[in-house]
Amino acid sequence: MNIAIVGTGLIGGSIGIRLKQTNFADKIVGIEKSETNQKKALQLGLVDEFQTLPEALQNCKIIVLTVPVDAIMELLPQLLDKATNQVIIDMGSTKTNILNLISEHPNRGRYVAAHPMAGTEYSGPEAAIPNLFKDKMMVYVEAFKTDEDAFELADALTEQLEMKTSFMTADEHDMHTAYVSHISHLTSFALALTVLEKEKSQGRIFELAGSGFQSTVRLAKSSPDMWTPIFKQNRSNVLEVLEEHIKQLQHIYDKINQEDYDAVHKWIKKSNKIKRIIK
Amino acid sequence: MNIAIVGTGLIGGSIGIRLKQTNFADKIVGIEKSETNQKKALQLGLVDEFQTLPEALQNCKIIVLTVPVDAIMELLPQLLDKATNQVIIDMGSTKTNILNLISEHPNRGRYVAAHPMAGTEYSGPEAAIPNLFKDKMMVYVEAFKTDEDAFELADALTEQLEMKTSFMTADEHDMHTAYVSHISHLTSFALALTVLEKEKSQGRIFELAGSGFQSTVRLAKSSPDMWTPIFKQNRSNVLEVLEEHIKQLQHIYDKINQEDYDAVHKWIKKSNKIKRIIK
Missing domain, CATH: 1.10.3660.10 (6-phosphogluconate dehydrogenase C-terminal like domain)
Structure with a gap:
């Protein structure tokens, strides 16, 4: 199973480096606009290789979105339009608007709204650390609207990160x-x-x-x-x-x-x- | 040389425990209203013994005030009234009012206004730690108004705490x-x-x-x-x-x-x- 990480900064990079440690995936694919950050992420071993988003959607079972929340608002509907059996996990810090945006999407079930309550004041690939998530809280939002197999896969990833979990509504x-x-x-x-x-x-x-x-x-x-x-x-x-x-x-x-x-x-x-x- | 510490909480206790480590003083004398805190401080080895303030003023060369700043406002004039060749160091967090209060005192020269920029959010004897002051800043305020021998002794104590030093006016x-x-x-x-x-x-x-x-x-x-x-x-x-x-x-x-x-x-x-x- 291949996993795509969109945005290889603090959060995305830390997920990549941890999943590589645990051998959870066959391949960790990065998607990243900045060429400088691509180079840094490869040097630091955060991901195995970079692909374009359409390529990654074809080659990967899980797509993790760790870009800023306004970019997630743009990307997620496009990804859901093309999704078949992939799981798309949004790790952004706000949920109400994004959930409203895709609530009626025919592929809503492939989407997992999650928020890891972990971070530091640093950003970019250099800030990535393998234990960023250990013992921290992963919040799932409106998890009951996600297909069961998609949720199970997302939760398996959360387990790899050694996180606790919590469930909430978007408003909460x-x-x-x-x-x-x-x-x-x-x-x-x-x-x-x-x-x-x-x-x-x-x-x-x-x-x-x-x-x-x-x-x-x-x-x-x-x-x-x-x-x-x-x-x-x-x-x-x-x-x-x-x-x-x-x-x-x-x-x-x-x-x-x-x-x-x-x-x-x-x-x-x-x-x-x-x-x-x-x- | 004996040193008296008035108030054996976070700051006073940490000074006591550190000075006992370095053998800077023959004896560390505590002055403390609360009997519970006296017992704790002795158990924790923060001071060698407790005395009353008048006893301590007779038996000690240095008197360090680490009680809250309103208590310092009360104590300092009384102590200066009775001081002869002792050095009285106030470690409180504010300086303008206290310096105004004693500016014309005949024994002004025996007084050192100092403020260690160190602390934690904890208080009481249990919060005392020997390395609280290491590499932190000791600020001397209006040091030029202190007798040279008194300042030298206070600064020797600061050295024992392994602190950096800085000089300022009270307003600054x-x-x-x-x-x-x-x-x-x-x-x-x-x-x-x-x-x-x-x-x-x-x-x-x-x-x-x-x-x-x-x-x-x-x-x-x-x-x-x-x-x-x-x-x-x-x-x-x-x-x-x-x-x-x-x-x-x-x-x-x-x-x-x-x-x-x-x-x-x-x-x-x-x-x-x-x-x-x-x-």
């Missing part, structure tokens, strides 16, 4: 990711810019930056090509969580401004409940 | 820490609360939380007893950076709301410049 998925992933990126981007702006008048501002700052700002290294389409596709949820987050910050601004330090203490103490969630 | 220090430390804590507290609130209606909201979320929210485990006084003592800088940060978030809210994705892309790309600063 897009809201949950807005709250536990997309907002984290927005706050990091905003925090980086807040301090970078200050650097213009205070040249030494980063001298005291320690591990706390690094931790809250590291996601600001994430790719705009990947993240702009996510905010676009998940616009309403992203606006909701941003509004809530700004409200929290405005609340604490007001309390500090009013010198109501009892309220500040209570607010921090309440936020400490996050200990229950994260180690 | 308090502004810089607001931008690269205090705001990171505020965004983490706010982010934790944003998602904890959502959990009330969406019980599974944390199921998809991965390393990105953890990274941006881990500081929300920090102690309200430590952080409320910091926001109080550094109020004007904290309000400034909070205002700037909220502006950044409001800006990106507006751009996503207006569906101006070119502007979103540019904003993210600009924030990527943080790569220059953090690894």
